[in-house]
Every structure is written in C-alpha cells, then in structure tokens.
Amino acid sequence: MANPSVTTRIVLASRPSGKPITANFRLEQETLRDLVEGEILLQILYLSLDPYMRGRMDDAKSYAAPVAIGGVMEGGTVARVVSSRNPAFKPGDIVLSHSGWQSHTISDGNGLRKLDPDAAPISTALGILGMPGFTAYAGLRNIGRPKAGETLVVAAASGAVGSAVGQIGKIFGARAVGIAGGPDKCRYLYEELGFDAAIDHRASDFQTQLASACPNGIDVYFENVGGHVWNAVFPLLNDFARIPICGLIAHYNDDAGASRDPDQLPAVMRTILRKSLTLRGFIQREFADQRPDFYREAEQWIAEGRLRYKEDIVDGIENAPEAFIGLLEGRNFGKLVVRIAP
Amino acid sequence: MANPSVTTRIVLASRPSGKPITANFRLEQETLRDLVEGEILLQILYLSLDPYMRGRMDDAKSYAAPVAIGGVMEGGTVARVVSSRNPAFKPGDIVLSHSGWQSHTISDGNGLRKLDPDAAPISTALGILGMPGFTAYAGLRNIGRPKAGETLVVAAASGAVGSAVGQIGKIFGARAVGIAGGPDKCRYLYEELGFDAAIDHRASDFQTQLASACPNGIDVYFENVGGHVWNAVFPLLNDFARIPICGLIAHYNDDAGASRDPDQLPAVMRTILRKSLTLRGFIQREFADQRPDFYREAEQWIAEGRLRYKEDIVDGIENAPEAFIGLLEGRNFGKLVVRIAP
Known part of the structure; x- marks a missing residue:
C-alpha cells in the first residue's frame, strides 16, 4: 500500500x-x-x-x-x-x-x-448505480417519458449512460434501438443487453439501417453524442418526439470558431415547430430528489437480471x-x- | 349584400x-x-x-x-x-x-x-379571444411557465400572438420585454400595453439594447420569429430557460436548399446542454382542453383592462x-x- x-x-x-x-x-x-x-x-x-x-x-x-x-x-x-x-x-x-x-x-x-x-x-x-445510471433514469423518467410500444433510440449505447438508457427504456415499455461503434459493441447490445436492434454508426449504410430498425419512426431520442448520429436520427423523429440531451461527445473537441458546414439551425428549428418536438438539456443533479427511487428500483432490476452492466x-x-x-x-x-x- | x-x-x-x-x-x-x-x-x-x-x-x-x-x-x-x-x-x-x-x-x-x-x-x-390569444395562453401556461419576477421576451410583440404573450406573461407575474419593428410599434407596447420594455429589432444597436433591457438574462423566450432576433436572444438565455416555439416567420420564405451561413447547430446544441434549456415546438390545438379556462380568464382580463388588443x-x-x-x-x-x- x-x-x-x-x-x-x-x-x-x-x-x-x-x-x-x-x-x-x-x-x-x-x-x-x-x-x-x-x-x-x-x-x-x-x-x-x-x-x-x-x-x-x-x-x-x-x-x-x-x-x-x-x-x-x-x-x-x-x-x-x-x-x-x-x-x-x-x-x-x-x-x-x-x-x-x-x-x-x-x-x-x-x-x-x-x-x-x-x-x-x-x-x-x-x-450503473451512480451518476451515469441515474442520468439514464432521470432523463427517461422526466423528459423522454417513453410510452409502451414507442421507439427509443440511444447512441453510445454500449457506454455507461447509453446501456442503462436502453435497458431502462425497455423496462418502461419502449422498443430500444442502440447505436454503437463496431460489430462487437452491437452484438453485445443485441445479444447480452436485450436491445431490440443495434446499429453500427460506422457502417456505410448506417442511415438506411437505422431507418429499417425504426419502421414506426422515433419517439424518444436520448442524445449523448450529436454529430452524424444526430443527422441520421433527426429525419426519423415522430411528431411530439422528446429529446433529452445529456451529452454531445461528438462536439466536445470542436474548436470555438464557427463550423464551415452550411447552417442547419433554421431547418432544425422549423422541424421542432412542425413536429412539436421537445429538446431538453439536463444534468442529473437537477432531479436529485429522485435518487432514492432510482437506487431502490435499479438495485431491484439488477437483482432480477433486467439491468446489466459492463x-x-x-x-x-x-x-x-x-x-x-x-x-x-x-x-x-x-x-x-x-x-x-x- | x-x-x-x-x-x-x-x-x-x-x-x-x-x-x-x-x-x-x-x-x-x-x-x-x-x-x-x-x-x-x-x-x-x-x-x-x-x-x-x-x-x-x-x-x-x-x-x-x-x-x-x-x-x-x-x-x-x-x-x-x-x-x-x-x-x-x-x-x-x-x-x-x-x-x-x-x-x-x-x-x-x-x-x-x-x-x-x-x-x-x-x-x-x-x-385575442381566438387562436392567436389561445396560442399565447397555452404556450405560456404549459411550456414557458414564467415565475414571478422572471424575464419573458417575445418577438413580433405587437402582433396577434406576441401582444397577448407579453400581457398574459405580466398577469402571470413576469417582466415582459417586447421586440417589434419600428418606433411606433415599440411605443404602443410600452405606453399602451404596459410592456416593461420594448426594443426595435431594426435598430443598429438592437442586441445591446436587448441586453440592457434584460439585466438578469432571459428566462422565457416565446419564439415566433427566428432569424436575427433569435441570434440576439440566444446569448442572453439563463440556465433552465424555456422556449415555446409557435412560429418562425423569418424562415417561412426560406428556400429548401441549405443556408450558406456557417452551421450554428452544434453551438446551439451545446448551449441547450450547458444551460439545461427547453425548446418545445407546439400548436395550440394540442392543449384544446384548456380552451374553456382561456375563454373565461381572457374575457375577465379584457373586462378588467389588463388584456388589450389592436x-x-x-x-x-x-x-x-x-x-x-x-x-x-x-x-x-x-x-x-x-x-x-x-
């Protein structure tokens, strides 16, 4: 020591x-x-x-x-x-x-x-029993609010937050579609965590695969990535879709200067209006009073084998x-x- | 006839x-x-x-x-x-x-x-007693939810929706700052409708004037315009600000092609995350069950002289x-x- x-x-x-x-x-x-x-x-x-x-x-x-x-x-x-x-x-x-x-x-x-x-x-x-797990729980319970049968999509789905989002979303009754980088992570999501589908965002036909995995569109997109994943998800969002935003890892290394890509903001704003979308940034500590609920429920789900982690x-x-x-x-x-x- | x-x-x-x-x-x-x-x-x-x-x-x-x-x-x-x-x-x-x-x-x-x-x-x-008035009421009651003392900003503020937003926001306890085009409309907002401040978005120092009128930042921005008004409002938004979006008149005539301006979306998304913002598009009929409340309250406010219209x-x-x-x-x-x- x-x-x-x-x-x-x-x-x-x-x-x-x-x-x-x-x-x-x-x-x-x-x-x-x-x-x-x-x-x-x-x-x-x-x-x-x-x-x-x-x-x-x-x-x-x-x-x-x-x-x-x-x-x-x-x-x-x-x-x-x-x-x-x-x-x-x-x-x-x-x-x-x-x-x-x-x-x-x-x-x-x-x-x-x-x-x-x-x-x-x-x-x-x-x-799973800490900040990342509670981020998943709080974002779904308060913002994403998946209803039974709705389609939930989460990126970085094999990560600490994403893997909990998909599994808790399924416990809440949603269909869970995970996006991850590479076939090993996708296999893990589908075979070990029970996601309904897992899509590799590095695949050349990523957007087509995602659309096929979401035949009824997307009702909840749990955003923790941004970038090209957002671009693939965005056209599939349904009316009244909810988008809890807890991270934007694709942009954390952006430099402060403006991007040279064409401005997507007006089109995104028009779609927020036309589809009555909700975008909501959050940090889990805003919902700190729900932590006792989370510990009780998550420990139970882990004991039942419904919530797994790596x-x-x-x-x-x-x-x-x-x-x-x-x-x-x-x-x-x-x-x-x-x-x-x- | x-x-x-x-x-x-x-x-x-x-x-x-x-x-x-x-x-x-x-x-x-x-x-x-x-x-x-x-x-x-x-x-x-x-x-x-x-x-x-x-x-x-x-x-x-x-x-x-x-x-x-x-x-x-x-x-x-x-x-x-x-x-x-x-x-x-x-x-x-x-x-x-x-x-x-x-x-x-x-x-x-x-x-x-x-x-x-x-x-x-x-x-x-x-x-005032129809769709525009109810849009103002429903957007404030369900999404904007101004708390006493908070700062509410609305654009196109002398218009059908905007004039109701500012006045109902004041009834709900907020400080109301209106944005309009030209000195006549601004004078009307301030002198006749009782807005706490009115800013001309055509003024060369519009952004500076807006910042001065919102010394404590902006808690609710009722978005019905977009464009350069959004750009001026956005940096002033407080943590946990709510943005009901019921219109984007500045963009209705955009052609379908992508803008040639640099992409603002990543910076906006990062700010939504960092400030825990809520952006929510809506159409008033989603809240149709609140129309009886609205008719009753708005008729009362008109009778009391608290809700005026032009x-x-x-x-x-x-x-x-x-x-x-x-x-x-x-x-x-x-x-x-x-x-x-x-």
Missing part, C-alpha cells in the same frame, strides 16, 4: 485545443498535511472517467467551473477511509466521493455517501489520461473506471 | 418559391348548389390572416395538409348564417368557422362555435393576398383581419 501521506495526482497542465493530448496532463506528487479535528484521510480505489470531463478542461462558461491550470482533474471516486478524526467515519469505511484524479485526499466528510460493499460491487457506484477497468492512475483520450474516441467498451488501488 | 348563391374566393394558383407574390393567388367566383337537409349557408364576415398560412402554401410534410393547387386558401373566419336546414342554427346566428378565403360557403355545422355578439366584438374570436382591418376579400404578403413582412400593426362583408 502506498504511503498514505503522499498523494499522486493528475493535474491539468494546459488547456487542449480540440482533442486532448497527454501533454495536457501532468502527474504530480504531494505530501499531505496532518488531519485536523473533523477530517478524514481517503485512499481512492476507483476513479470514474466520463465524457463531461472534457468540458471542465475548457475555460468556458458552463454549469460547472473549469478545472484551473495546475488543478487536480475532477471526477467521481470510490474511496476507503484510511484514518479519521470525524466521528461519522471509521477506518475501512467505503465511500462515494468526488475526489478527482488522485490517490489520496483529505475530506471533511461533506458530500460523502457510505457504500455497502455487500450490496453491490463498489465500483458500480460510479456506473465495466472497462484500467489499472493505475498514471494511465488515466490515455484512457480518457480513448473514451472520447469511443475506444472503451463499457463503463470506464480507473483502479487506483486494489 | 352579395348574391348568396355565388361565392367569391381566393384559390392557390401556384406555390411560391420564397416570398409569396400576388400571382400565387387567383380570385374566382362559383355558384353554390342548393342546401340539403342538415346544411347551412354561411356568409363570411371576417377572415383571419395568420403567418402559419405560409406553410400551407408549400407542398411539404407538416402537421397539416398543404392547400392544393386550385384549392381555396384556408383560414379561420367569423360568419353569419344566411339560411339553414340544420335545426341547430338559424338565420342571423354568428359563428366561428374555418371557412377559408371566401365570401360564402356551405357547412354541415360540424366544428362551428356560436358567438355572442353582445359579449365581445365578433372579430375578436379570430384574435386590430388591423383590411376591407374586401380581393385585398387579402396583398395584406397577407405584407403580414409576412411585418407591415401590419395589430391582428390582421379581412372584413369581407359589413
């Missing part, structure tokens, strides 16, 4: 222009001070890597402040209490925290949630930057998690 | 490419057949001209079928019953109908609503095409109505 008085961490060395590169990150070590009354020392076991982190690397106005140059990259984590001067925590407790890309940190206990290692593998608190685990904090860059290119297969300590 | 056995009507002679021209319309006369049992003969008194009619002139998929070449232009009307073989109607009754651009027509009585000429001027059934009345059905072309260019001032018979 690493010396708990030293934290190894990844800081933002410079802001990316376009795609992040490893030089945008820097590995550092720092000696931690002693705990004062009320504090605990955490050892990070698992770090979640998620597409939203790309946004934090830019110095743009957003719902969250950017990571400062030289600051620790932010992120959700599962950690073990090493030592405690806070009566609410004892050594050995496992907690969900938002400690970022580092091996150890000091916390005052605020915002931590204790996990029960016997209830579910603790890494799932970063995935993790893509990378070992070692030093490998986090490369893994994150791969995530933005779709190289992961399942929820991407960095195991920092055993 | 015209011979009630002959109808004078305006048909669609050809589909416009871009802006409609008078040659797209043709005046015709036709002799009507005799009534059969259950029918009534209507004389149209007032014809409503509304921007949505531009969409009906195109052969494009929409929520409503296009007007056929040679078909009567569609539209809401107020009519008088001339003769009746239907026990539900007697000569002299005044009804709201959807009889289109013509002087007389035969109806089986379905879909007609009797009007009480003593309750309100009958032409208001086409405006009509722009053009005489003679032969002048309808020119008036409609002017409407699309913002040349009307108030709800545009054609008086077909005294």
Whole structure:
C-alpha cells in the first residue's frame, strides 16, 4: 500500500485545443498535511472517467467551473477511509466521493455517501448505480417519458449512460434501438443487453439501417453524442418526439470558431415547430430528489437480471489520461473506471 | 349584400418559391348548389390572416395538409348564417368557422362555435379571444411557465400572438420585454400595453439594447420569429430557460436548399446542454382542453383592462393576398383581419 501521506495526482497542465493530448496532463506528487479535528484521510480505489470531463478542461462558461491550470482533474471516486478524526467515519469505511484524479485526499466528510460493499460491487457506484445510471433514469423518467410500444433510440449505447438508457427504456415499455461503434459493441447490445436492434454508426449504410430498425419512426431520442448520429436520427423523429440531451461527445473537441458546414439551425428549428418536438438539456443533479427511487428500483432490476452492466477497468492512475483520450474516441467498451488501488 | 348563391374566393394558383407574390393567388367566383337537409349557408364576415398560412402554401410534410393547387386558401373566419336546414342554427346566428378565403360557403355545422355578439366584438374570436390569444395562453401556461419576477421576451410583440404573450406573461407575474419593428410599434407596447420594455429589432444597436433591457438574462423566450432576433436572444438565455416555439416567420420564405451561413447547430446544441434549456415546438390545438379556462380568464382580463388588443382591418376579400404578403413582412400593426362583408 502506498504511503498514505503522499498523494499522486493528475493535474491539468494546459488547456487542449480540440482533442486532448497527454501533454495536457501532468502527474504530480504531494505530501499531505496532518488531519485536523473533523477530517478524514481517503485512499481512492476507483476513479470514474466520463465524457463531461472534457468540458471542465475548457475555460468556458458552463454549469460547472473549469478545472484551473495546475488543478487536480475532477471526477467521481470510490474511496476507503484510511484514518479519521470525524466521528461519522471509521477506518475501512467505503465511500462515494468526488475526489478527482488522485490517490489520496483529505475530506471533511461533506458530500460523502457510505457504500455497502455487500450490496453491490463498489465500483458500480460510479456506473450503473451512480451518476451515469441515474442520468439514464432521470432523463427517461422526466423528459423522454417513453410510452409502451414507442421507439427509443440511444447512441453510445454500449457506454455507461447509453446501456442503462436502453435497458431502462425497455423496462418502461419502449422498443430500444442502440447505436454503437463496431460489430462487437452491437452484438453485445443485441445479444447480452436485450436491445431490440443495434446499429453500427460506422457502417456505410448506417442511415438506411437505422431507418429499417425504426419502421414506426422515433419517439424518444436520448442524445449523448450529436454529430452524424444526430443527422441520421433527426429525419426519423415522430411528431411530439422528446429529446433529452445529456451529452454531445461528438462536439466536445470542436474548436470555438464557427463550423464551415452550411447552417442547419433554421431547418432544425422549423422541424421542432412542425413536429412539436421537445429538446431538453439536463444534468442529473437537477432531479436529485429522485435518487432514492432510482437506487431502490435499479438495485431491484439488477437483482432480477433486467439491468446489466459492463465495466472497462484500467489499472493505475498514471494511465488515466490515455484512457480518457480513448473514451472520447469511443475506444472503451463499457463503463470506464480507473483502479487506483486494489 | 352579395348574391348568396355565388361565392367569391381566393384559390392557390401556384406555390411560391420564397416570398409569396400576388400571382400565387387567383380570385374566382362559383355558384353554390342548393342546401340539403342538415346544411347551412354561411356568409363570411371576417377572415383571419395568420403567418402559419405560409406553410400551407408549400407542398411539404407538416402537421397539416398543404392547400392544393386550385384549392381555396384556408383560414379561420367569423360568419353569419344566411339560411339553414340544420335545426341547430338559424338565420342571423354568428359563428366561428374555418371557412377559408371566401365570401360564402356551405357547412354541415360540424366544428362551428356560436358567438355572442353582445359579449365581445365578433372579430375578436379570430384574435385575442381566438387562436392567436389561445396560442399565447397555452404556450405560456404549459411550456414557458414564467415565475414571478422572471424575464419573458417575445418577438413580433405587437402582433396577434406576441401582444397577448407579453400581457398574459405580466398577469402571470413576469417582466415582459417586447421586440417589434419600428418606433411606433415599440411605443404602443410600452405606453399602451404596459410592456416593461420594448426594443426595435431594426435598430443598429438592437442586441445591446436587448441586453440592457434584460439585466438578469432571459428566462422565457416565446419564439415566433427566428432569424436575427433569435441570434440576439440566444446569448442572453439563463440556465433552465424555456422556449415555446409557435412560429418562425423569418424562415417561412426560406428556400429548401441549405443556408450558406456557417452551421450554428452544434453551438446551439451545446448551449441547450450547458444551460439545461427547453425548446418545445407546439400548436395550440394540442392543449384544446384548456380552451374553456382561456375563454373565461381572457374575457375577465379584457373586462378588467389588463388584456388589450389592436386590430388591423383590411376591407374586401380581393385585398387579402396583398395584406397577407405584407403580414409576412411585418407591415401590419395589430391582428390582421379581412372584413369581407359589413
């Protein structure tokens, strides 16, 4: 076990222009001070890597402040209490925290949630039973609202959010069509997760395949990608379709300048009007009061085998930057998690 | 009084490419057949001209079928019953109908609503107490949902829908900022309708003026215009802003080809995500079950002087095409109505 008085961490060395590169990150070590009354020392076991982190690397106005140059990259984590001067925590407790890309940190206990290692593998608190799973649940329950028999389409469907969207959509009664990159991911969606259809967006006839898989059009499109997937989905949307927007991974690396493609906005706006569409951006924490419902229902669905998940685990904090860059290119297969300590 | 056995009507002679021209319309006369049992003969008194009619002139998929070449232009009307073989109607009754651009027509009585000429001027059934007024009410009540103290912006604010949006928004507790074309319309909004601010979108410093009028940003943007007004509003939208979209008059004459402007869509989608925006296209009839509430409340607000309206009345059905072309260019001032018979 690493010396708990030293934290190894990844800081933002410079802001990316376009795609992040490893030089945008820097590995550092720092000696931690002693705990004062009320504090605990955490050892990070698992770090979640998620597409939203790309946004934090830019110095743009957003719902969250950017990571400062030289600051620790932010992120959700599962950690073990090493030592405690806070009566609410004892050594050995496992907690969900938002400690970022580092091996150890000091916390005052605020915002931590204790996990029960016997209830579910603790890494799932970063995935299917964590922010990505709840994003799927909240977006469907509040915005997508699929009705029985409706067609739900989700992109990045083998990812942490997308795989939950399709499966929860089916539990809500919808027909689920997943879009993913490559035949392995599509096979996984169809054969292992029970999606009604899975389409490879890299196929040359992607748009035709998608139309064939949605003979009654699309009622809910859970948007977490954008780009050419949006272009294929858009003409298939039905009147009154709902489009929860929780991510736009295809655009996270866009530079700030205007695109050179012709302006699609007027045509999209006219279609929103003509088809009475709903587009709604959201972040899961807006619906935080529904988390207890989610934990109860999702644990039940997992126990019943109706909600499955896949993790893509990378070992070692030093490998986090490369893994994150791969995530933005779709190289992961399942929820991407960095195991920092055993 | 015209011979009630002959109808004078305006048909669609050809589909416009871009802006409609008078040659797209043709005046015709036709002799009507005799009534059969259950029918009534209507004389149209007032014809409503509304921007949505531009969409009906195109052969494009929409929520409503296009007007056929040679078909009567569609539209809401107020009519008088001339003769009746239907026990539900007697000569002299005044009804709201959807009889289109013509002087007389035969109806089986379905879909007609009797009007009480003593309750309100009958032409208001086409405006403040009709489809435009209800569009404002339904869009605010169901989608815009302004909270007390929030800032509501509406464009084409001196028009039939916009003037109701601002006033009803104020009744709901919002601060109302209107956008209109020219100083006369702006003065009318501010001095006569009680808008909190009115901005001329033709002013060279329009965007700066709009920003000054919305020091706390924009919480509800009632979209019925698009184009450069959208561009000025968009950067001012607050987190969780709601955008009911009931019209896009700036784009109705767009040709079908792609714009040559750079693509704004990715930036708009990213902002929808980052600010948790809601964009929602709608047509008022989706909320038809709220019409009784609307009639009751709006009549009360009119009686109390809290909801005012202005009509722009053009005489003679032969002048309808020119008036409609002017409407699309913002040349009307108030709800545009054609008086077909005294």
